[in-house]
Amino acid sequence: MRADAARNLRAVLRTGARLLAEDPATSMSAIAAAAGVDRRTVYRRFPTREALLAAVFQTKLDGSEQVLDEARLVEAPVAVALHRYVEGIIPVSREWPVDVRRMMRANEAASARMKEQSARLDRFVRRAADEGLIRDDVPQEWARAMLDGLIDIAAHRLPDLDPPRAADLVVESWLKGVGRD
Incomplete structure (x- = not known):
């Protein structure tokens, strides 16, 4: 995995953990925005909130x-x-x-x-x-x-x-x- 892809994955996971702990209904778009990545980047890796x-x-x-x-x-x-x-x-x-x-x-x-x-x-x-x-x-x-x-x-x-x-x-x-x- 490329370094930037690994960095993005880690950011999405950390941000998803934090936001979903605060509000289980947090949208994937909100997670992507807070992680500083494009929403498509998140969906490419995690097609659903449950997968994330x-x-x-x-x-x-x-x-x-x-x-x-x-x-x-x-x-x-x-x-x-x-x-x-x-x-x-x-x-x-x-x-x-x-x-x-x-x-x-x-x-x-x-x-x-x-x-x-x-x-x-x-x-x-x-x-x-x-x-x-x-x-x-x-x-x-x-x-x-x-x-x-x-x-x-x-x-x-x-x-x-x-x-x-x-x-x-x-x-x-x-x-x-x-x-x-």
């Missing part, structure tokens, strides 16, 4: 999968792996702000990938519990929901918080909130 949204979902899942791999959730110490994961997933969440629930309803392939990624995080939370880092009286589902909520707060409600500092806060809040100390 599916590409946005896949791009977000690609980024999330890379973060999960790089966090080394199985091999690294829990606190280290958690920090890596949070620091990496916050930029992905900010760049691709599409609603995960919508993604899972709208696209079967995206739903399957999302479920696998979620299962990886569930196994990580189970590992933290097995290693005694989570109190016995805290259900693992609660710990996982709390982790997701903290990440969402850091990524979307505090958009000016840089990812390393956000990761510090999330890790400390999570481990002390559900942890033994």
Whole structure:
């Protein structure tokens, strides 16, 4: 793919993610205009809004999968792996702000990938519990929901918080909130 075509594709995907997160009924013409490309460029690549949204979902899942791999959730110490994961997933969440629930309803392939990624995080939370880092009286589902909520707060409600500092806060809040100390 030519460099300008790749740049245009990335602009359309990013702009589409942002605008469709704000308003799911955003027109393809509005996305093209905001991305700074001709409407025909968008339609050539994505014949429908649903096709564009599916590409946005896949791009977000690609980024999330890379973060999960790089966090080394199985091999690294829990606190280290958690920090890596949070620091990496916050930029992905900010760049691709599409609603995960919508993604899972709208696209079967995206739903399957999302479920696998979620299962990886569930196994990580189970590992933290097995290693005694989570109190016995805290259900693992609660710990996982709390982790997701903290990440969402850091990524979307505090958009000016840089990812390393956000990761510090999330890790400390999570481990002390559900942890033994």
